[in-house]
Amino acid sequence: DAGVIQSPRHEVTEMGQEVTLRCKPISGHDYLFWYRQTMMRGLELLIYFNNNVPIDDSGMPEDRFSAKMPNASFSTLKIQPSEPRDSAVYFCASSPGLMNTEAFFGQGTRLTVV
């Protein structure tokens, strides 16, 4: 397996624009996580899915953020409208879940909102 695949690797956008980040988890993994990494706050869990169903979105900072998982092999994180303070590295991770405890991370998307 190629691991968790995220796209794009880098995204530069203007304030107010819509941004969509994409993730393909490892096949067979039941859990998918979206994290945001900043210098100030470290790794923050935004939302996670179990079997394509959102379980906990309490980490989503504002209504401008939304995430979907239409099927087991694809998830999106959308920011609309984007703001400069959204600039960060966004990671998607997946896990087999249950007693298997390792989260496998993608390489991240570096988002810059100018």
Next chain:
Amino acid sequence: QQQVKQSPQSLIVQKGGISIINCAYENTAFDYFPWYQQFPGKGPALLIAIRPDVSEKKEGRFTISFNKSAKQFSLHIMDSQPGDSATYFCAASKGGGSYIPTFGRGTSLIVHP
């Protein structure tokens, strides 16, 4: 509220030295404590992990020490090498059917040759 507190924020060690990173947690329901290693431009990857039924776990040059009563755990890197230069995250999670890691803020380790 930060559930896992990690220190120091940054650490500089000479080659061959010992690197020590400390973490403390608050939630006594946590029962799994992994450490992740992140190289620049990469996502974090699991390095080593421990459960609270043991006080120490060693894998090569990496050792986790765990103090359940103090709710603290630490990562020791023996004979630190320049290739160990990375950001290290401690994490904690609880079971009950899923293990969702809560991460510390990370420690940037630089090992000078």
